[in-house]
Amino acid sequence: MPEGHVVHRQARELNKLFTDRIVEVSSPQGRFAKSASVLNETKFAKSRAYGKHLFINFEHGEVIHIHLGLYGKWTFLNHTPEPVGLIRLQISTPESCAQLRGPNACTLISPAEVKTMRAKIGPDPIRRDDPSAAREKVLASSTPIGVLLMDQTLFAGVGNIYRAEALFRAGINPQIQGKELTSKQFDLMWNDLVELMKIGVRRGRIDTVRPEHMPQAMKRAPREDRHGGEVYVYRRTGLPCFICSSEIAESDMRGRNLFWCPTCQK
DNA sequence: GGGGTATGAAGAC
């Protein structure tokens, strides 16, 4: 259940384990079996992450496109066990094994299709892409900024947690239209995402609480969050804001859970 | 054992 930082980490891990290695490729669950058999015993070239999309290149130009969706998950092991659960894709060498479960997408695509997909992926804060085009679109949009932040053509790799946390840190109400933001606010938020997501890639978790608010954050109930990081608002509904003590609010925004502080994000 | 939930996004209306 990843946002962009996780996918970038997975791309690195796959490269570490398999780049330039002849790999076994299989699909124990069967749904990717035909493509897997084409790639089996060929050389793994390189994996790359763009936003939440992962592309794996093989020696003869074949590419696997993977999108984890809500449930997708990679497991990395130093041995190849008997399959447990539904494994869509397994890549292995005698020393390493990567198992993919529950992806939204796992397909063999052509270089031309890679190009088409890449064109639809917007600037990625982790790749330090140029956000100029996204800035222009956001500042002209009558769509709420909370919706725009989830638009992968504008903010590739940003998901529900980074959305909520970036808006909180900027003191911006999620309902505000894109065009109500100033250029400066956009840049501050973009640069903040660059920083937050860089930390996310390094640590493998989402931490957004500034040092001065950590004492309040550490006082919370130990079971309060299960996503692993220290955050201001994500899944803290009804709990006191670390800055103003107001209750964190939750609502539905276009089918996704939205969290914010009604006081700090007027 | 069943129901609800989840860090996502495409496609049908």
Add this chain to the structure above:
DNA sequence: TCTTCCTACCCCA
């Protein structure tokens, strides 16, 4: 805006 897809895990009985 709604439905669908994909899987594991948690909570409750």
